[in-house]
Amino acid sequence: MSLLFDAVLCLLLLAGALGVVATGAARAAVIAFIGYGLLLGLAWVRLAAVDVALTEIAIGSGISGVVLLRCVRALPATPKAPAPNPLLRPLAAMVSIAIAVALGAAVLALPEPAPSRAADVATALPATDLGNPVTGVLLVFRALDTLLEKVVLLLSLVGVWALSRDPACRGRPDPLSLEPAPAPSAFLARVLAPVGVLVGLYLLWAGADHPGGAFQSGAVLAAMGLLLVMGDQIRIPATQNRGLRLMLLAGPFGFLAVGFAGWATAGVFLGYPPGAEKAVIIAVEVAITLSIAVTLGLIVLGPPAGEERS
Amino acid sequence: MTGVHLFGLAGAALVGCGVYGLLMAPGALGRILAFNILGGGVFLIFGVVARRGAGAGFGADPVPQALVITGIVVAFCATALAAALLVRLSAVDAEVARDGEKEKET
Amino acid sequence: MADLLFAAATLLLLLAAAGLASLWWAGNDLDRMLAVQLLGAAGIAVLLLLTPAMGDSSLLDTALLLALLAALAACAYRAAFGPTRPKAGRPPAAPRP
Amino acid sequence: MSLLASAFTLVFVAAGIGFFAAGTLGLVRLPGTLSRIHALTKADNVGLALIVLGLLPQAASVLDAAKMVAIWLLAQLASGAVAQVMAEAVMAEATLAEAKDAGDAAPPEESRP
Numbered sequence: 097m098s099l100l101f102d103a104v105l106c107l108l109l110l111a112g113a114l115g116v117v118a119t120g121a122a123r124a125a126v127i128a129f130i131g132y133g134l135l136l137g138l139a140w141v142r143l144a145a146v147d148v149a150l151t152e153i154a155i156g157s158g159i160s161g162v163v164l165l166r167c168v169r170a171l172p173a174t175p176k177a178p179a180p181n182p183l184l185r186p187l188a189a190m191v192s193i194a195i196a197v198a199l200g201a202a203v204l205a206l207p208e209p210a211p212s213r214a215a216d217v218a219t220a221l222p223a224t225d226l227g228n229p230v231t232g233v234l235l236v237f238r239a240l241d242t243l244l245e246k247v248v249l250l251l252s253l254v255g256v257w258a259l260s261r262d263p264a265c266r267g268r269p270d271p272l273s274l275e276p277a278p279a280p281s282a283f284l285a286r287v288l289a290p291v292g293v294l295v296g297l298y299l300l301w302a303g304a305d306h307p308g309g310a311f312q313s314g315a316v317l318a319a320m321g322l323l324l325v326m327g328d329q330i331r332i333p334a335t336q337n338r339g340l341r342l343m344l345l346a347g348p349f350g351f352l353a354v355g356f357a358g359w360a361t362a363g364v365f366l367g368y369p370p371g372a373e374k375a376v377i378i379a380v381e382v383a384i385t386l387s388i389a390v391t392l393g394l395i396v397l398g399p400p401a402g403e404e405r406s
Numbered sequence: 407m408t409g410v411h412l413f414g415l416a417g418a419a420l421v422g423c424g425v426y427g428l429l430m431a432p433g434a435l436g437r438i439l440a441f442n443i444l445g446g447g448v449f450l451i452f453g454v455v456a457r458r459g460a461g462a463g464f465g466a467d468p469v470p471q472a473l474v475i476t477g478i479v480v481a482f483c484a485t486a487l488a489a490a491l492l493v494r495l496s497a498v499d500a501e502v503a504r505d506g507e508k509e510k511e512t
Numbered sequence: 513m514a515d516l517l518f519a520a521a522t523l524l525l526l527l528a529a530a531g532l533a534s535l536w537w538a539g540n541d542l543d544r545m546l547a548v549q550l551l552g553a554a555g556i557a558v559l560l561l562l563t564p565a566m567g568d569s570s571l572l573d574t575a576l577l578l579a580l581l582a583a584l585a586a587c588a589y590r591a592a593f594g595p596t597r598p599k600a601g602r603p604p605a606a607p608r609p
Numbered sequence: 610m611s612l613l614a615s616a617f618t619l620v621f622v623a624a625g626i627g628f629f630a631a632g633t634l635g636l637v638r639l640p641g642t643l644s645r646i647h648a649l650t651k652a653d654n655v656g657l658a659l660i661v662l663g664l665l666p667q668a669a670s671v672l673d674a675a676k677m678v679a680i681w682l683l684a685q686l687a688s689g690a691v692a693q694v695m696a697e698a699v700m701a702e703a704t705l706a707e708a709k710d711a712g713d714a715a716p717p718e719e720s721r722p
Binding site: 098099102103106109110113114116117120122125126129132133136139140142143144145147148151152155156159160163164166167168170171172184185188189191192193195196197199200202203204206210211212213214215217218219229230232233234237238241242245248249252255256259311388392395396398399 | 408409410411412413414415416417418419420421422423424425426427429430431432433435436438439440442443446447449450451453454455456457458459460461462463464465466467468469471472473474475476478479480481482483484485486487489490491492493494496497500
């Protein structure tokens, strides 16, 4: 019976992807993409990867949807790019089908028994006091990846800000809506956002031992911030705000500081002080959650519009 | 044939869809969406590898899972940056078109 | 029991897909957004059904997240594509500070 | 006892799916976006409520049961507000179209695909 469920889910996922690719209208394609992200979240649940499912639902479907809808609004209704040559269509279809078939064959030919690092993680995990192996991998065993990823996040925000018309990148990003928020959006922001912040903090707290963690929590907090902006409950902050910039830098630089301190305390870069691993890991997680939330929210809001003249 | 294989094949098909969209999409936004679908398919194959590596009391190998989480966030960054570039590009195009009209008038 | 719960989840997915497909061809973009909302509601129900079926209570957190973010897409759609002109019989909106 | 709980779950989940089916049918068959919104929110909320109620005996702990009820409440709140947001958009568009039809000096609406 579970096989039937998986088959239906896979077919729907494929239909969603085809809907995104085949739909000509940009707005419909983005709406289809939001649905596709939702289905992908269900697929991750079926693959026993709940941490990934949480990330996919929050970032892949939720926040990406806001970015893409906003992008569609800013673009002209009819793209002036010429339609591709219809003769190329069958060729492109053949290339993509060939790639899909080759990949499918590779998936069916995966080695048996499957190579796995699960046992290594299981033996090393008790030393960190963490219960969630994915958090362990992200923050301890592959901490360098996570650190660099924080830098990528920050660089991407720098890239977005660099597109501002203001050479100094000052001022507030353009509002999400051209008109004041409708009453239901404002109501939703007032009621849902506090609950959402609570859920975000819960995910951060639960992340040490259960699925959840800094990424998921940061994404939820960013989504709640966007909801508050959409409901006109908070003003979009100006980019030159010192507190804001401090929050942006707290995660990557805090993590880096802990990494360098690792040489002194544990004898290795990104090592955690023996005996106090969990406390330091939680502190790092809190700092990067804050940075992820603020960075994601600001990336969605886009480049600042320049200093206000008042 | 198990459910895990099914998801692997679905991932392969998603990659195919993404490649097709990347080649044939009429606008840049369509290409951004197709790129995301391609990425989703690759991540799903990672998920299959993770699920097959289940052991030691974990439902799936945590290392590929962590890689995918990092990947999703990086893919989001790339998408958002591309979308911002696209918006700015269309604004510049509109300005150029307006200036051209003005010059014609005078 | 688990098999029956899986069957129920499959049925829900198929229902949502049927609604999605018919609205996709027939309606405008608002209807499509509505269909995605239906998919979100069905997704919450599916995750709730999978929790006992897969015996993993952390799935409830994904359902919680889905319920929390269900409104985000609709609000973003409204903010991006709502009518940009003030409605008849209402004074024009004050410019944002 | 466990048989009774299973029967309870099955009956309520089946009823919940029935409501989902009714909601989907309404979404497919009813004319106009407003009536579709009506069908979606009414039927799906009851459907989700029945499924949550049916699954309560299967919850692993009291905390999980409370979480399930919280999920239902959140979904209820979100779906109600979303319905309002959507309906407001429909009404605003209709008002705009009316103003245009009446030959008001309303400037042309932005081009929509």
